[in-house]
Amino acid sequence: MINGNMSRIIIVGGGAAGLMAAGTAAELGADVTVFEKNKRVGRKLCITGKGRCNITNNCTQNVFIENVNTNPRFMYSAISNFDCSDTMDFFEGLEVSLKTERGNRVFPVSDKATEVVSALERFAYKSGVKILSDASVRKLVIKDNTVTGVIDNGGTMHSCDAVIIATGGCSYPLTGSTGDGYKFARQAGHTVVTPEPSLIPLCCDGSDLVDCKEMQGLSLRNVGVKLLKGNKEVYTDFGELLFTHFGISGPTILSSSAHIIDVMRKEYSISIDLKPALDFDKLDARVLRDFEKYKNREFSNSLSDLLPSSMVPVVIRRSGIDPTTRCNSITKEQRYTFVKLLKDFRFGITDTRPIDEAIITRGGVKTSELDPATMQSKLCSGLYFCGEVIDVDAYTGGFNLQIAFSTGRLAGTWAVYNS
Numbered sequence: 001m002i003n004g005n006m007s008r009i010i011i012v013g014g015g016a017a018g019l020m021a022a023g024t025a026a027e028l029g030a031d032v033t034v035f036e037k038n039k040r041v042g043r044k045l046c047i048t049g050k051g052r053c054n055i056t057n058n059c060t061q062n063v064f065i066e067n068v069n070t071n072p073r074f075m076y077s078a079i080s081n082f083d084c085s086d087t088m089d090f091f092e093g094l095e096v097s098l099k100t101e102r103g104n105r106v107f108p109v110s111d112k113a114t115e116v117v118s119a120l121e122r123f124a125y126k127s128g129v130k131i132l133s134d135a136s137v138r139k140l141v142i143k144d145n146t147v148t149g150v151i152d153n154g155g156t157m158h159s160c161d162a163v164i165i166a167t168g169g170c171s172y173p174l175t176g177s178t179g180d181g182y183k184f185a186r187q188a189g190h191t192v193v194t195p196e197p198s199l200i201p202l203c204c205d206g207s208d209l210v211d212c213k214e215m216q217g218l219s220l221r222n223v224g225v226k227l228l229k230g231n232k233e234v235y236t237d238f239g240e241l242l243f244t245h246f247g248i249s250g251p252t253i254l255s256s257s258a259h260i261i262d263v264m265r266k267e268y269s270i271s272i273d274l275k276p277a278l279d280f281d282k283l284d285a286r287v288l289r290d291f292e293k294y295k296n297r298e299f300s301n302s303l304s305d306l307l308p309s310s311m312v313p314v315v316i317r318r319s320g321i322d323p324t325t326r327c328n329s330i331t332k333e334q335r336y337t338f339v340k341l342l343k344d345f346r347f348g349i350t351d352t353r354p355i356d357e358a359i360i361t362r363g364g365v366k367t368s369e370l371d372p373a374t375m376q377s378k379l380c381s382g383l384y385f386c387g388e389v390i391d392v393d394a395y396t397g398g399f400n401l402q403i404a405f406s407t408g409r410l411a412g413t414w415a416v417y418n419s
């Protein structure tokens with residue numbers, strides 16, 4: 001508390017975590033100012049969920065934790081304090097009607113991310129938060145391991161009792177998330193785990209790339225996806241996948257990417273099971289039926305019941321079977337090879353897309369240097385972190401915004417209680 005008045009709290013960053021922290025702290029009676037470097041708050045939020053904003057996942061705390069990929073244990077306190085159902089109640093309380101879609105993904109009924117941003121702004125303003133836009137923080141002011149204020153881009157110092165860093169990661173930098181929080185963390189003596197792209201499309205090379213380009217725009221639903229490191233299975237998923245001009249994308253690929261470490265070693269591949277509902281024998285029987293049905297047709301004209309048309313030439317090339325072979329001349333061995341191919345349609349991974357295109361930054365402020373019950377720095381008193389700037393990340397499905405809301409809620413609460 002400064003001069004015996006209400007505690008003054010500065011929040012750096014007006015994204016999901018920052019606005020949640022700001023409104024929470026102001027509701028508890030603090031004098032709160034948000035510094036946002038953009039003209040408007042919530043720029044990244046506006047593009048979430050393809051403009052529809054998947055705000056959370058309608059799941060239990062345990063399922064949430066299972067979906068946190070890096071440092072899930074760090075999230076125990078934050079999620080038990082403010083869980084996915086609290087997020088839903090919170091937004092419904094702000095008159096945002098919600099709906100739950102496939103995979104328990106929660107969206108506003110309006111399908112408009114801007115409605116979510118407006119609701120968060122309303123929450124902040126209603127609680128008395130001052131939002132300064134076009135206001136970039138350049139540096140922290142730290143004395144005797146205690147933060148006492150911030151310096152803005154114009155060089156003006158703003159003093160306060162607590163600073164909450166909610167600057168996000170460093171993906172999609174045009175939204176304002178340019179990694180400034182890492183600089184502030186280092187200034188306070190924190191370790192920053194190297195930021196890397198996560199939830200990112202994957203690139204292929206050589207003949208795999210040629211195949212992806214040929215199938216560009218083809219989206220597969222209900223396929224099985226395995227990420228392999230050498231022959232070792234690292235991650236399995238089921239759902240959608242998209243072929244692109246650079247390689248592969250889509251929800252199952254983004255989630256797989258969260259498990260790739262050091263992509264440049266080129267040890268990873270993606271194996272697609274095109275018919276996961278059928279085991280090898282059942283699929284073989286199905287293929288045999290098709291070959292019998294089209295016994296007088298050429299192999300290349302027999303696959304339309306089984307595969308999307310843009311995939312047919314690629315599969316034929318990979319099968320090694322002459323496309324002009326009549327179906328009734330295909331040998332059992334050739335058929336087995338073909339069925340194996342459908343169960344293990346393989347693409348070598350040579351790179352990820354650049355971090356600018358990542359949905360999430362993996363890495364950030366080291367969790368062991370933060371108190372998980374308050375989000376306060378263990379190294380610098382009065383300094384808090386929330387949201388993507390921390391080394392915590394999750395799969396797609398609304399879990400990353402839930403991380404922002406849960407950690408923002410906790411940081412906003414404890415910045416007031418401790419001041």
Ligand SMILES: Cc1cc2nc3c(=O)[nH]c(=O)nc-3n(C[C@H](O)[C@H](O)[C@H](O)COP(=O)(O)OP(=O)(O)OC[C@H]3O[C@@H](n4cnc5c(N)ncnc54)[C@H](O)[C@@H]3O)c2cc1C
Binds near residue numbers: 054169
């Ligand atoms: C394309 C895309 C789609 C996504 N879709 C989803 C989804 O549907 N569901 C989901 O759960 N997650 C989604 N995510 C992830 C989610 O958007 C982030 O996890 C979340 O926004 C992180 O919130 P945050 O508040 O920590 O950071 P941000 O939302 O990035 O906010 C940080 C804010 O800090 C400001 N800032 C930075 N530095 C400074 C500074 N020095 N001074 C002042 N202000 C500063 C920035 O301008 C920005 O406004 C998506 C991400 C992307 C890129």
